[in-house]
Every structure is written in C-alpha cells, then in structure tokens.
Amino acid sequence: MSTKKHTKTHSTYAFESNTNSVAASQMRNALNKLADSSKLDDAARAKFENELDSFFTLFRRYLVEKSSRTTLEWDKIKSPNPDEVVKYEIISQQPENVSNLSKLAVLKLNGGLGTSMGCVGPKSVIEVREGNTFLDLSVRQIEYLNRQYDSDVPLLLMNSFNTDKDTEHLIKKYSANRIRIRSSINPGSQESTRILYCLSPPNTILHWMLGILQVTVICLNLYTYLVNWMP
Known part of the structure; x- marks a missing residue:
C-alpha cells in the first residue's frame, strides 16, 4: 500500500x-x-x-x-567506541587528590513541587528515610565530605519561582552545619x-x-x- x-x-x-x-x-x-x-x-x-x-x-x-x-537515519546511530568510554574501574584506581575538592561545587535542581506526591512545597522536603528529606540527605553527604577532608564544598540550589521562597526559609535550619548553601532562581x-x-x-x-x-x-x-x- x-x-x-x-x-x-x-x-x-x-x-x-x-x-x-x-x-x-x-x-x-x-x-x-x-x-x-x-x-x-x-x-x-x-x-x-x-x-x-x-x-x-x-x-x-x-x-x-x-x-x-x-x-533520521537510524543505521548511522552507533554506540561510542570502547576507547571513548572511561570505565569506573580505571577511575577508582587513580590516586586520591584532595586538592580537587577546592574546585568542586554540588549543584542540584530544586524547581519541582511535590503536590503529586501529597507534599506542600518543594519535592526536596519530602521525607524519604528515617525522617530525613531529600535535602537533608544531600546536606549530610556534603557535610561528611567537608569534615572528612577539611574542605569547603558548597551546595547550590537552582530554584523555580514556585520553590524559591520556601527554600530560602528551609535552608536556615542548616546554618549550624559545616556547609555553605546558596539558592536562587535559575537564571x-x-x-x-x-x-x-x-x-x-x-x-x-x-x-x-x-x-x-x-x-x-x-x-x-x-x-x-x-x-x-x-x-
């Protein structure tokens, strides 16, 4: 036909x-x-x-x-060559370089609301484990890194217009933790x-x-x- x-x-x-x-x-x-x-x-x-x-x-x-x-010519779509992909085993064998932490920042998207999950406010404040929220776990992970290696890795939150005000209020509770948190609306x-x-x-x-x-x-x-x- x-x-x-x-x-x-x-x-x-x-x-x-x-x-x-x-x-x-x-x-x-x-x-x-x-x-x-x-x-x-x-x-x-x-x-x-x-x-x-x-x-x-x-x-x-x-x-x-x-x-x-x-x-689209699907026959031209190929997987990367083996020499173009670095295996995790090779990365893990590299010597530890703590000085690189001074160049590191953790950035997380924080623009979604949790209304579909029954949550009022950003999704990051949903409790997921032992009373900890997504944001709590992120803060704890980075704080552990800062304490373990005496570093100053910051957490940057990219908010939306829907989550910016609530997030600014929520992050105040981490003021005593060893972590710098900055949040702003995604430019x-x-x-x-x-x-x-x-x-x-x-x-x-x-x-x-x-x-x-x-x-x-x-x-x-x-x-x-x-x-x-x-x-």
Missing part, C-alpha cells in the same frame, strides 16, 4: 520561513540576555559566548531540518526553555534533536549559574 506524500505549497513555505525567522530571532535575543547576565572576565566571557554561538548554530539547524522534514529559565517547548511539534522524527537542544539550554544555564555563584 503506497503512502501519499503531501507537497508543500508556496504559502506553506512562506509561513514556515516567517515563523522560523521569528523563532531564531527570539532565541538569539534570549542567548544574548543570558550572556549579558553572566559575571565573567573577558577571557571566560569570550569562551562562553562562543559556546552560545555553537548552540545557536545547532538550533538553526533544527529549524531547517524540521521544515524540510528530514528523517534564564523562562526565556530559553519556553521558546523550545513552544516549537516542539508532537510526534515528529526530530524530537531527538529537540531533546538535545533542551538539554543544551539546561547545561548553559547551569554553567552561567556556577560562574555567578561560585566563590
């Missing part, structure tokens, strides 16, 4: 061209705003802007291939991700590429968050 393929009309091409141009312009503006919000020196800023440009190139490619209805969380979700066509072959774009936006936001909050 043959499948009839619909050809695009000139009006369809014109419509898609216009919407893609607007989407690209919105994304470019959002990325520029993200770059302007960073507090970086000239060298780091140049590197960060280069990463944003690379992402924008990927985003433009997504728009073009979505319009042309490019299909650029609305502009960048909202554009991507609005462009998401349901049940298309290019969903995999959209997923890569969304993950990339999150990584860019994480990077900006770290450089702004790390001491």
Whole structure:
C-alpha cells in the first residue's frame, strides 16, 4: 500500500520561513540576555559566548531540518567506541587528590513541587528515610565530605519561582552545619526553555534533536549559574 506524500505549497513555505525567522530571532535575543547576565572576565566571557554561538548554530539547524522534514537515519546511530568510554574501574584506581575538592561545587535542581506526591512545597522536603528529606540527605553527604577532608564544598540550589521562597526559609535550619548553601532562581529559565517547548511539534522524527537542544539550554544555564555563584 503506497503512502501519499503531501507537497508543500508556496504559502506553506512562506509561513514556515516567517515563523522560523521569528523563532531564531527570539532565541538569539534570549542567548544574548543570558550572556549579558553572566559575571565573567573577558577571557571566560569570550569562551562562553562562543559556546552560545555553537548552540545557536545547532538550533538553526533544527529549524531547517524540521521544515524540510528530514528523517533520521537510524543505521548511522552507533554506540561510542570502547576507547571513548572511561570505565569506573580505571577511575577508582587513580590516586586520591584532595586538592580537587577546592574546585568542586554540588549543584542540584530544586524547581519541582511535590503536590503529586501529597507534599506542600518543594519535592526536596519530602521525607524519604528515617525522617530525613531529600535535602537533608544531600546536606549530610556534603557535610561528611567537608569534615572528612577539611574542605569547603558548597551546595547550590537552582530554584523555580514556585520553590524559591520556601527554600530560602528551609535552608536556615542548616546554618549550624559545616556547609555553605546558596539558592536562587535559575537564571534564564523562562526565556530559553519556553521558546523550545513552544516549537516542539508532537510526534515528529526530530524530537531527538529537540531533546538535545533542551538539554543544551539546561547545561548553559547551569554553567552561567556556577560562574555567578561560585566563590
């Protein structure tokens, strides 16, 4: 049974061209705003802007291939080569270097509410073990690391507008613990991700590429968050 393929009309091409141009312009503006919000020196800023440009190139490619209805060639999707994956056994054999802890920060997403689990407030305050919440366990793990190695690893919480106020109140109880906690609303969380979700066509072959774009936006936001909050 043959499948009839619909050809695009000139009006369809014109419509898609216009919407893609607007989407690209919105994304470019959002990325520029993200770059302007960073507090970086000239060298780091140049590197960060280069990463944003690379992402924008990927985003433009997504728009073009979505319009042309490019299909994914699954035969070209391969697993990484063995020499590209570092096994855990090899990592565990490396000599312990405590000095690297001075470069470490633990960052956790803290934007979700626990309403679907019967909890009022952030999901991180749900009790999971012996009266401890998710957040309690995270604090205890990092505090153990700081005490064990006399380090100062901070915990950074990326809140949403729904969880920010409650989180600021909750973290006060850890003031006597050996851990520095900073929390703030994820910078650029609305502009960048909202554009991507609005462009998401349901049940298309290019969903995999959209997923890569969304993950990339999150990584860019994480990077900006770290450089702004790390001491």
